[in-house]
Amino acid sequence: MSIARALTNAVSGLTANARGTETVAANLANVMTPGYGRREVALTAQTLGGNTGGVRIDGISRIVNASLVAESRLALSARSEAATRLDFLTRMGETVGLPGEAGSLGSALTEFETALQAAATRPDDDLRLGAVVDAASRLAGRLNAASQSVQDARSAADQAIASDVAALNASLERVAYLNRRISIIESEGSDPSSLVDERQTVIDRIAQIVPVQEVARDSGKVALFTAEGAVLLDGSLPTRFGFAAVGQMTPDMAAGTPPVMRLVQNGQELTASQMRLFGGGSLAGNVAIRDELGPQLQHELDALALDLHDRLADPAVDPTMTAADPGLFTDAGSRADAANAVGLASRLRVNTLVVPGAAGDLWRIRDGLGAAAAGQVGDATMLLSLASAIGSARPATPGSGFEGSGSLQSRFASIEARVTSRRVSAEGESAIRNSRAETITAKLTADGVDSDAEMQRLLQYEQAYAANARVIQAIDEMMDNILRL
Template sequence: ADAMTRISNFLGGPEDPTSLFQKYANLESAMRALAETPNSTPLQQKVVNTAKDLAATFNRIASSYQQVRTDADKAIGQRVDEVNDVLKKIEELNGTIGRGSAAGADVTALMDQRQQLINKVNESIPVRELVREGGRIDLMTPEGVFLLSGTARTVEFSPASLVTAGQEYLGGAGSLSGLSVEGKDITPGGPGSLQISSGAIAGLFNVRDNSVPEMSSALDALAFDLLGRFEDPAVDPTLNPGDPGLFTDNGAASDVMNLNGLASRIELNALVDPAQGGEIWRTRDGVQAVAPGPAGSDAFVRAMISAMTDTRPTHASLQSPGDLNASEGAAHIAALAGGARASATEQMEASSALAQSLYEAEKLETGVDTDRELQNLIIIEQAFAANTRVIQTVDEMIRRLMDI
């Protein structure tokens, strides 16, 4: 839920001036202004600036998505370290409890301490407790893998220093680490039958390997759509088939076979950017125009506006039910992220409510009912008072008899 909230916030809402949707709107607005005054150098520069800003926003969001994955991978490593440390402590307590039980000592406090440690393990990896001789316990995942069987087993995971768009787990075939216990693969979402399916670590794996990559793919698909709108020679007659248009994939044209990570590589074509040695008048005359055209010509600018406003099919990764124009694509991906956030938050709230109800039920079973204990104390006090009165009466009767 936290990760999907971050993902949604990176995209922003339609009213947010820094949102991806607003950057699309800014570019379209700059193009419309230029179409009215094609010979205006400041308006040509504004198109360049807003286009660069849009590309930079794609880059920033894509980088932020991978940071969320990096944070999740790091958090997995931290939780694995904590689980291994706690399992060792439970092993030690097991030994102390076993020896204390054999000696007839009261080990209740030690058992309570052990239970708190078991609860810590449960937060990261759900376990079942198997009671053994002398009050000792073993811990096993619901899928049947022992984390503690007499001695603590080591949970193994290798965190990455940085997670990039090209890094994946891929069932163990990729560069990102899975999760194992003494060679047994328990990776959430992995290919093995022993994979864990709940707990914080499973949630973090879902963030790293499923939820965020899915949104990253949607962002790459949106970037692919943006590049494709300006690469058509029908929009820009100065281009040959296969030439990059107003936006490029790190200088090259878009390639559907090289979609992964495109949002992090999208940039403004250097040919129209004076800061990169390009010519600003090409925003009016065409990306590969060899010489300035008529100062009042607006054909290319209006063709670019049409390219942004025309609806067209999108890549499947964008998960659109139909054709979209450029701005609708930006709005759709924001709605996609918002829906994922709402779904994750709903699941989190339901899980929290269930956990709280189970906690209350556990307290009723194992905790002290102070009201009931007070009632019992009053009854005992009354019985004690009655017994005292009987003793006093008997004592008085014996003394009377002695006097007689």
Template sequence: MSLSGALNTAFGGLKVNSRAANVVSTNISNATNEAYGRRELGVSALGDNGTRGGVLATGVIRHTDPVLLADRMVSDARMANSNDMHAFAKRIEDLVGESGTSGSLTDRVTAFENALLSAASNPAATQRLELVATTAQDLTTAINNLSSEVQEARQIADDSIATQVERLNAGIDRLHSINDVMIKAGVSGVETASILDERQAILNEISSIVPLRVVERARGDIALFTRGGGVLLDGPGFEVGFTPTGSIDASTTLSGGQLSGLTLNGKPVSSGSGGLFAGGSLAAQFQIRDTEAVARQAELDGIARDLIERLGPGGPDSTLGPTDAGLFTDNGVAFVATNETGLAVRIAINPLVAPASGGSWRLRDGLGAATPGEVGDSALIQGIADALGTAALPSSGALPGIARSFVHHASQFASAAVGERVRTENALSFQTAQNTTLKELELSKGVDTDHELQQLMLVEQHYTANAKVISTVDGLFERLLSI
């Protein structure tokens, strides 16, 4: 090889070394970036014709495992789904409270029962009758609060759906723009590694909302589908539609038309399990709003109805007429069987015996009594206590068709809340462990900083060698010129 050929080869080597050092440093600085694909500089040898040889950088190669990425993104969606369902179950459990703890639903029931037993032992004591009224009101307040919180959870879910749909549409728009950039880059030969990182970051961002399936096209662009078969991006981007609801109560339902479902390019699609968008956080919010919270509300309404009917007309208080309100009312009036929906938020103690109303004697003598009766008569108070403990078939279809006491109904609701929390917690633990394993595997196939530092040492050695060649050629040229 001639001196000029050696010099050209060394200069080419320095250029490649410079680019290789930049690639290595970029790898190291992005070692913990989940969207980053490890780079490697493509190098090819130049033919040696006596005047030119060495190497040429052919471009930057981005390494990823598409199968592993797909599995991890699906796992992101499943973990987000499990996390949302667990958060809802935990919220209900916390609101119901642990049995035996102060302020829990079962504690309110027990306090009411104990107050009845105390008043039955001394029905002449106004203070004890007032305690019955107070604990009864505390019980209705606990049921009211539970119902309100269930509806608040539905409202939060509706708001979350709107936010997630907005994020999903924004991600689709950005991916559509990146598709255009990728197609143009393929024509012009521009390196696309950084663009691909940005694309993966967007996919990671929306992968928890719905399980995604990514299909790479020949021109470098992608098509995006949900695992349920919904088209999000294939050439043009598709728009997911949803209309949030400003105020939700027990009567506000999807089937009733008061709540919005999802649309895809203006066409309604199923938002339930098994639908096009099933499996991610978006589906979990729909399940909370339209299924789980609705079921909890129905159970609370059934419990409230059972309490009202046990102590209403036909119950222990013989002074009540067929249409009179009993000890517990539907917002101060008699309960009507066709108006069960939302009863839990409306149940209230009869104002005739409300605390500090001066009518607590009616707990002893009857709500329909015109004047106080025998102060030592505890029959009605004992009858109220017995009615709460009697096993009877519930009228509400939301409760199991098994003869149970009111106390049992309340305890069953609390136990079911604990059981649901445990079930969702186990599901979340499994999904979290799976997701962590996939992420660790993904990182293990990504940037290995030890390997990159070794590569950097090789780059340094190659740089030194090329610099030495240039220095040697320079010395030879000087000697030739001095002859």
């Protein structure tokens, strides 16, 4: 081997070692950076005239486990959806309360029933009659507040959908831009790894909104689809999504009926079946809260309000009323109607006929809402009849969601138990999805930068650098000796 060839080999080795050392340093510096893919220097033997001529750097390889990345994104989507649902159900559980818990809907009903029984023992005592009206007002107020909480949660979900759509559009635009930049850089023969890292991070953010699948395309580009096959990005222009939040939701508002809208894809509003293409992630969780979970609980609260109203508006309970008169509880002052029960829980009010501050009379609690004049102050028949109506078993109203006969207390307890059961189920589902996401994330981290392996590689580069440097030093000494001749 000639001195010139030996020198060329040694210099190429030093260059490769320097590049490798830089790569190791970058790996160690980014060991905790999300989306960072471990780098390795790709080397091949260089030949000159059929003989070895040192080493050639073919480029920097970005090492990632594509299947593990794809699995982690699906796990992130599932965890995001479960967390969104759990947050709603937890808040609704706090609103409705647990059976027997102070501040729950059931406890408000118990207080009202207790006040009726206490007044029945002293029907002549205006303080006790006033306590009945106050307890009735608190019960109506608790149903009003629960209904408002449901609609506030639906409104927040509607706003969250708008935020998710805005973030999705911005992220897809960024991925499209990075696709173009990566393609240009690759065509120039440069290393686009840092942009690929950024693109992976952006796609990870998209995965929290909708479950996403990545498909490799030519020139370093990628296409994105949802897990169910809807196109997010395939080409130079991403799919454009639109959504306009309503503001404050009301019980009568439903998806697909203006102003409540579903997702708009490239100018076309999706149908309920098409929305399933975007199932999973925070977007689906918020849509479920607004269109399914919230309306379901609202329907149950309305069923409770209607049952309460109907029991105490029955002429058999208060003979002074007709079948058209509003009872002790009213639909914003009118008699409630099962055909117009949507939102009744938010409109339930105590009849002003028994509210002294509204020009009503307390004695009507004792003598009947339709009585022409006060009756015997010691007559507790009406009060006992009201208490009995609450505790008696009555058939469920068709479409109420209740089955068989039951007392009002049992139906309040049933709704509280349903809400609690849903929350517990959501907690279990969230725990499972969290565990899966954490397990996959740990695998992905372990598959990334290994500090021990990088330090071992650094030692190898150091030894190779020393060997190449020694070759150059030996050549220098040889040249000095030759020049001295």
